[in-house]
Amino acid sequence: MLEGVLYTVVSREDNAATVRLLPESPIYKAHFPGYPITPGVTILQMALELMGDRKLVSAKEIKFLSPVFPGDGNLVRFEWTFQDQNTVSLALSSPEGERYAKMSLSV
Secondary structure, three states, X not given: XXXXXXXXXXXXXXXXXXXXXXXXXXXXXXXXXXXXXXXXXXXXXXXXHHXXXXXXXXXXXXXXXXXXXXXOOOEEEEEEEEOOOOEEEEEEEOOOOOEEEEEEEEO
């Protein structure tokens, strides 16, 4: 579980959540020290946790549009829409609307 290690939840809604990244996380110390970015695999794990600890079956149409930096106080908004019981569209953005990533997941 990455909550409390990589991020904390700032707000939560039915199909969205905003998190604060924790720049002091040991993940950032190991991932590009001096120029840390949030690894894609941890973005997927955060999304699964935020959607209720779902298990990933497959991921497709993954587009990382912009790096997610852990800068002090950086907020990231996760928004998801279930296409059916097992397929979800996920989008990540800054609170200001900068798009970080979008993907389709089977859970």
